[in-house]
Amino acid sequence: MSVLAAFLVPHPPMIVPEVGKGSEAQIEATAAAYRQTAQEIAALAPETIVISSPHTVMYRDYFHISPGKSAAGSFRDFGAAQVRFEEEYDRELAEAVERLARRRDLPAGTLGQRDKALDHGTMVPLYFIRQVYAGGRILRVGLSGLDLGDHYVLGQIIAQAAEETGRRVVWVASGDLSHKLQSYGPYGFAPEGPDYDARLMDVCRRAAFGELFDFDETFCEKAAECGHRSLVMMAGALDGRAVEARVLSHQDVTGVGYGVCTFYPQGPDESRRFLDLRLAALERRLADLREASDEYVRLARQSLESYILHGKRMDVPSGLPAALTERRAGAFVSIHKFGRLRGCIGTILPTADCLAEEIIQNAVSASARDPRFDPIRSDELPWLELSVDVLGAPEPIESPAQLDVKRYGVIVTRGHRKGLLLPDLEGVDTVEDQVAIARQKAGIGPEEPVELERFEVVRHT
Numbered sequence: 001m002s003v004l005a006a007f008l009v010p011h012p013p014m015i016v017p018e019v020g021k022g023s024e025a026q027i028e029a030t031a032a033a034y035r036q037t038a039q040e041i042a043a044l045a046p047e048t049i050v051i052s053s054p055h056t057v058m059y060r061d062y063f064h065i066s067p068g069k070s071a072a073g074s075f076r077d078f079g080a081a082q083v084r085f086e087e088e089y090d091r092e093l094a095e096a097v098e099r100l101a102r103r104r105d106l107p108a109g110t111l112g113q114r115d116k117a118l119d120h121g122t123m124v125p126l127y128f129i130r131q132v133y134a135g136g137r138i139l140r141v142g143l144s145g146l147d148l149g150d151h152y153v154l155g156q157i158i159a160q161a162a163e164e165t166g167r168r169v170v171w172v173a174s175g176d177l178s179h180k181l182q183s184y185g186p187y188g189f190a191p192e193g194p195d196y197d198a199r200l201m202d203v204c205r206r207a208a209f210g211e212l213f214d215f216d217e218t219f220c221e222k223a224a225e226c227g228h229r230s231l232v233m234m235a236g237a238l239d240g241r242a243v244e245a246r247v248l249s250h251q252d253v254t255g256v257g258y259g260v261c262t263f264y265p266q267g268p269d270e271s272r273r274f275l276d277l278r279l280a281a282l283e284r285r286l287a288d289l290r291e292a293s294d295e296y297v298r299l300a301r302q303s304l305e306s307y308i309l310h311g312k313r314m315d316v317p318s319g320l321p322a323a324l325t326e327r328r329a330g331a332f333v334s335i336h337k338f339g340r341l342r343g344c345i346g347t348i349l350p351t352a353d354c355l356a357e358e359i360i361q362n363a364v365s366a367s368a369r370d371p372r373f374d375p376i377r378s379d380e381l382p383w384l385e386l387s388v389d390v391l392g393a394p395e396p397i398e399s400p401a402q403l404d405v406k407r408y409g410v411i412v413t414r415g416h417r418k419g420l421l422l423p424d425l426e427g428v429d430t431v432e433d434q435v436a437i438a439r440q441k442a443g444i445g446p447e448e449p450v451e452l453e454r455f456e457v458v459r460h461t
Contacts, residue, residue: 012176
């Protein structure tokens, strides 16, 4: 067993006395739990300390692993330059991780930015650990904008690499919980904040890591957490093992959630293959959705698959209902993967001879030409969820008071700049949000006067 134990810890710089200068007393319970964690790590005497940090180099579509031989850092940016670290990296383990990631087609490795400065998400845990344990090299791992499942896979890969290299490893998942727990906190209050912390700490208490996948991305954003992906990655390193879990502390007195938990792997437990269970359940759900989808969505999927698998845009097939072949309308095709947007392209007004052709061309564009995403790969096809929005004719309105975020989409126009947002989108709860996002999409400033239009849609799933 190469992963000896894993730990969830926060990273507030103020917990370091040289930074806090007395203010750290308000989170003494967290500091005491931290000191206990450090003692447990010292007792395990790991050869390598893996630290997953939200504040090291982070890319949208790539996991960055500490490059080079070593790195140094200090709390200079927090007024304590005298607190310094010089750490040696485990290059052999990093190379093994890169090799295994390539085998599994996971974008992870030491490419990209070569900034050697240690971040505070790494240094705060090291502050406590190095007071009682000077041994062990480190492997610093960044998070990414990829799916939670990809973070879990990287955890699996790192555990496998530790096994293959014979390393005795502990994992430190660095991450704060919600940053919106108190109205007096630096980030204010949101009701999702306390809800997130309660749910997350309950998951940790039971080591019910499969439930980490159930935290909706919009919910996590509203809670303003920063440690969820770090914890998911850590969970992947414990895949298929029973886990003894303890919650040592949880505090929210600063308006930010600080949780300290320990996780000790026990024997094998096949019921804890959480990613496999998630994918099996998702596969069943998507099969049911495909079976129940209507002609609009089936046509969009057929178009998308034809283009991705064969590189050509399909013709309008025969046998379609008249509503698709005899009508012209604007349409948007939206693609989601694992609950996250993977592509969305559409037309406000009709550009093709019929709605069927409109859907066919927009499905191709959404899968391959959305500038926010890489083109969809063939191996992603089984996990895609599609919807088609058919737009009604836009009508001018005088003010946002005539909008309804659930019923109407909005078009904002300033000269040649035009931004559109569909109605009833997850995470868009107010007209103010809807208009602001449409402005942002068009590059229109918040104070610039705009013309407003609204439209209704029929959504097909």
